[in-house]
Amino acid sequence: MAVPMEKLGLSREEVKMRDEVERITKHPVHSTLRDPLVIGDKTLHDVSEDINRIHEGKAGIGWWIAFSIASSLLATGIIAGYLTVTIGIGTWGLNRTVGWAFDITNFVFWIGIGHAGTFISAILYLFNQKWRTAINRSAEAMTLMAVMCAGVFPIIHMGRPWLFYWFLPYPNTRGSLWVNFRSPLLWDFFAISTYFTISLVFWYMGLLPDIATARDRATIWWRKKLYTILSLGWNGSNRTWSRYETVYGILAALATPLVLSVHSIVSFDFATSLVPGWHSTIFPPYFVAGAVFSGFAMVMTLMILVRKVMNLESYITIDHFEKMCKVTLLTGSIVGLAYITELFIGFYGGNPNEIFMVINRVMGPYAWAYWIMFSCNALVPQLFWFRRLRRSIPLIFVLTIFINIGMWFERFVIIMVSLHRDYLPSSWTFYVPTYVEFGLLIGSFGLFFTAFLVFIRSFPLIAASEIKGVLKYAKH
Numbered sequence: 344m345a346v347p348m349e350k351l352g353l354s355r356e357e358v359k360m361r362d363e364v365e366r367i368t369k370h371p372v373h374s375t376l377r378d379p380l381v382i383g384d385k386t387l388h389d390v391s392e393d394i395n396r397i398h399e400g401k402a403g404i405g406w407w408i409a410f411s412i413a414s415s416l417l418a419t420g421i422i423a424g425y426l427t428v429t430i431g432i433g434t435w436g437l438n439r440t441v442g443w444a445f446d447i448t449n450f451v452f453w454i455g456i457g458h459a460g461t462f463i464s465a466i467l468y469l470f471n472q473k474w475r476t477a478i479n480r481s482a483e484a485m486t487l488m489a490v491m492c493a494g495v496f497p498i499i500h501m502g503r504p505w506l507f508y509w510f511l512p513y514p515n516t517r518g519s520l521w522v523n524f525r526s527p528l529l530w531d532f533f534a535i536s537t538y539f540t541i542s543l544v545f546w547y548m549g550l551l552p553d554i555a556t557a558r559d560r561a562t563i564w565w566r567k568k569l570y571t572i573l574s575l576g577w578n579g580s581n582r583t584w585s586r587y588e589t590v591y592g593i594l595a596a597l598a599t600p601l602v603l604s605v606h607s608i609v610s611f612d613f614a615t616s617l618v619p620g621w622h623s624t625i626f627p628p629y630f631v632a633g634a635v636f637s638g639f640a641m642v643m644t645l646m647i648l649v650r651k652v653m654n655l656e657s658y659i660t661i662d663h664f665e666k667m668c669k670v671t672l673l674t675g676s677i678v679g680l681a682y683i684t685e686l687f688i689g690f691y692g693g694n695p696n697e698i699f700m701v702i703n704r705v706m707g708p709y710a711w712a713y714w715i716m717f718s719c720n721a722l723v724p725q726l727f728w729f730r731r732l733r734r735s736i737p738l739i740f741v742l743t744i745f746i747n748i749g750m751w752f753e754r755f756v757i758i759m760v761s762l763h764r765d766y767l768p769s770s771w772t773f774y775v776p777t778y779v780e781f782g783l784l785i786g787s788f789g790l791f792f793t794a795f796l797v798f799i800r801s802f803p804l805i806a807a808s809e810i811k812g813v814l815k816y817a818k819h
Contacts, residue, residue, distance in 0.1 A: 420786005453493035459638025460486025552808035620761030636674035637750035675724025719749020
């Protein structure tokens, strides 16, 4: 029998407040100001189960199909690489005028793809952006794989890749031989190695809490042994967490400048020359914006696939994609402004060689490549002004693919179209890529997706420890 309110000493307003508190406690509601980062009223146990089941259980048929396709692409690249090394770079379509083409185009493209991982993890962490928690782990892994793909091309471009250690400024017994610090090839080596090292350490540090969880859950002996070694004795104590957060913050602060410096150094490969179309002071910020732009597009492409195949809709929500679309809109607008600025400065400077280069890009024999670049990178992102389009997963997937196609053509236009018509008309030529170059391009995508699929089956795809920290975000 119900107890009268008067005997409980509660007024009618107090009873209403008590009932409202009980209702909210049993059925949490969302804030009207912020959207939740995890939907579905997940518990801490649910988070551990949903994320760890991906790498603990047997691989599904979808994973094996994807792995078979990626491995086939990688095998194609290995064959093309073998032909390049054994026969020489004469198997490529290079000529006396176009000395850089597909290989350096692919190098700059993959370095750009790798930028979004550090941006999402480091910069957004320092700015305390909670929405990064669901996507930072995959973005960091994407960075490592993209940098590996990029590092292959300068090495094989040397013609004698087995001598790549000559990049290193090591003491030697061959007289006064030393590396040429004025060489862009050397700048790229230091940029790639530094970026890869910091990104690898940053990714590994973020993995430690989840590796410890995988260690405690492992039932197969070799997995338990592997995770025990990799977890570095993690015990989850307050002291361990305190040291972890301190080191993670320091690494984030160290990694943040790399987003600006690495692709700026890559842009110096071109900007420090006197080649029309390359000699431009706008290249460093232009390249950095383009790198983040293409990197976020690739992150969204991967996350849409992973979200659907791995049933992670509760953790990678539409709001995550909307925020990434906004970043893509910003950086894409910067890239579009850079295109227009290049056209304006080319005519405003009055240099006949620069004027000819602008006309040749826009109206020359490779104008189709320029307009693919401009349409995909400057016009397509403008669709993200509309909220309905930012929240349409199929449309986002299609647009991100177009963006990455456009960003590859951007590097192709900058490199090849700027070279194929030099100062002397007698040196003008056309460049036609060979099947070996197409094989290397295909193989780089095979390496990227193969490594990503192995990562999915080896480590937690999402940072479960960070997801648990934002589980009640925007709920009361």
